[in-house]
Amino acid sequence: MLLLFLTGFAVLSVLCTVWCLSAKPSTFVTRQQPQDSVTARPMPVVVYSVLLHWRGVLRAQVVHVGQWLFRYRDWVFPLALVVTAAVTEPVFPLRSERVDHWLDGIGLMVALLGQGCRLLAVGSVHNIRRGGRNKHFAAAELIQDGFFAHTRNPLYLGNLLIAAGLVLITDSPAWFLVVLPLTVGMYCAIVLAEEAFLTARFGQTYLDYCQRVRRFLPTVTGLRDSLLVIDWRRALWKEVRIFCAWGSFVVALLIWKQWEMFGFAARRGEIVALALAWVITMGIASGGGWWLKNTTQP
Numbered sequence: 001m002l003l004l005f006l007t008g009f010a011v012l013s014v015l016c017t018v019w020c021l022s023a024k025p026s027t028f029v030t031r032q033q034p035q036d037s038v039t040a041r042p043m044p045v046v047v048y049s050v051l052l053h054w055r056g057v058l059r060a061q062v063v064h065v066g067q068w069l070f071r072y073r074d075w076v077f078p079l080a081l082v083v084t085a086a087v088t089e090p091v092f093p094l095r096s097e098r099v100d101h102w103l104d105g106i107g108l109m110v111a112l113l114g115q116g117c118r119l120l121a122v123g124s125v126h127n128i129r130r131g132g133r134n135k136h137f138a139a140a141e142l143i144q145d146g147f148f149a150h151t152r153n154p155l156y157l158g159n160l161l162i163a164a165g166l167v168l169i170t171d172s173p174a175w176f177l178v179v180l181p182l183t184v185g186m187y188c189a190i191v192l193a194e195e196a197f198l199t200a201r202f203g204q205t206y207l208d209y210c211q212r213v214r215r216f217l218p219t220v221t222g223l224r225d226s227l228l229v230i231d232w233r234r235a236l237w238k239e240v241r242i243f244c245a246w247g248s249f250v251v252a253l254l255i256w257k258q259w260e261m262f263g264f265a266a267r268r269g270e271i272v273a274l275a276l277a278w279v280i281t282m283g284i285a286s287g288g289g290w291w292l293k294n295t296t297q298p
Contacts, residue, residue, distance in 0.1 A: 059192065062189050062192050062193075063189075063192055063193045063196050064193075065189045065193075066189035066190040066191070066192050066193025066194070067136075067137075067193045069186050069189060069190050069193075070135070070136075070137065070190050070193060070194070071135040071136065072135075073190070076186075077163075077183070077186075078245070078249075080179070080182075081166070081179070081249060084174065084175065084178070084179055085170075085252075085253070085256055088170075088172045088174040088175065089172065089260055090170060090171045090172050090256070090257045090260055090261060091171060091172065091173070092171065092261070093171055100171055100257075103168050103169065103171060104168075104169050104254070106165075106168055107164075107165040107166065107167070107168030107169035107250075108165060108169070108250065109165070110161055110162075110164050110165035110168060111161065111162045111164075111165030111166065111246060111250065112165075113161050113165075114157070114158040114159065114160065114161025114162035114163075114164075114165065115158060115162065115239065115242070115243060115246070116158070117147075117154050117155075117157050117158035117161065117218075118154065118155055118158035118159075118239055118242060119230075119232075119235045119236070119239055120146075120147040120154060120226075120227070120230060120235075121146070121147045121148065121154035121155050121158070122155075122234070122235045122238045122239055123146075123230040123231045123232055123234060123235025123238075124145070124146025124147045124148070124226060124229060124230050124231075125143050125145065125146045125147075125148065126231070126234075128143060137193070137194055137197040137198075139197075139198065139201055139202075142198065142201075142202045142205055142206055142209065144209055144213075145226075146226055146229065146230070147218075147226055147230075148213070149213065149222070149226060150213065150218040150219045150220070150221075150222070150223055150226065151213065151214055151215075151216060151217065151218040151219070152209070152210065152213050152214065152215050152216075153191055153194075153215060153216055154218070156187050156190065156191055156216075157216050157218075159187060160183065160184065160187055160216075162246050163179075163180070163183045164180065165246075165250075166246065166249055166250065166253065167179055167180045167183075169250060169253050169254065169257075170253055170257070171257060191215065195210075233292050233295075234292075236288070236289065236292055237288075237289045237290075237292035237293040240285055240286060240288070240289030240292075241289075243285055244282055244285055244286065247278075247281060247282070247285070248278065248282070251274055251275070251277065251278040251281075254274050255271050255274050255275065258270050258271050258274075259271065
């Protein structure tokens with residue numbers, strides 16, 4: 001019953017947020033209806049006005065939620081993953097351990113694809129402010145070049161792919177039904193809040209940018225030229241912390257599955273091997289990031 005309730009809540013939150021995202025910022029300006037249309041078709045106009053009004057009200061509330069999530073996202077999302085893992089159990093998909101291994105591999109590839117999106121975004125521009133200023137949205141100028149010329153939210157797209165990869169690794173129905181929809185809804189709320197800020201900050205310049213570039217799905221036209229200007233060294237050391245964070249979650253989820261399904265005694269070798277692999281990987285990543293940071297020209 002609880003899973004059903006949480007699933008319904010997750011789906012409803014996604015639908016509400018997507019409904020708000022479906023409207024462009026400029027469409028929320030009050031429109032004047034022609035007098036003849038009002039008198040000729042009163043009911044459609046009334047229904048349209050009511051829907052427009054409630055979408056505006058809902059959009060304002062979602063923007064507030066997105067602003068809050070942006071400020072506290074560094075601990076809200078990890079805490080949500082930890083709590084979910086504590087109250088759920090993994091199961092073999094199709095009752096097959098082989099399918100489980102395939103999903104683990106696919107999940108890891110999806111997460112790496114998300115990390116690749118973040119690398120392209122961070123490495124293509126030098127004036128990006130990923131965390132805002134004092135946990136609030138901030139932008140000295142509108143970034144429209146590099147990978148941002150192909151998608152408006154490459155960092156959030158990368159985060160969503162990383163989250164999807166983690167969900168694939170868990171093998172838990174609750175993660176597919178609750179965690180994934182809620183994650184999509186929360187990031188969409190952050191995007192909506194950021195769009196409201198950028199619209200107020202840059203006005204028509206940002207609206208024109210929205211007309212040219214999609215919100216999430218990247219365009220491939222001119223992508224090769226954009227990749228030529230990426231500072232890979234800078235991108236790698238800037239993203240070490242993110243890689244270590246989600247990489248730690250991957251290892252933790254793999255250990256969690258072995259422990260929950262078989263117990264520590266039965267899978268002691270696999271669990272110890274995963275822990276050692278985590279220590280070695282984190283050590284190499286942290287050391288490499290430190291070296292790149294100290295040898296890369298500012």
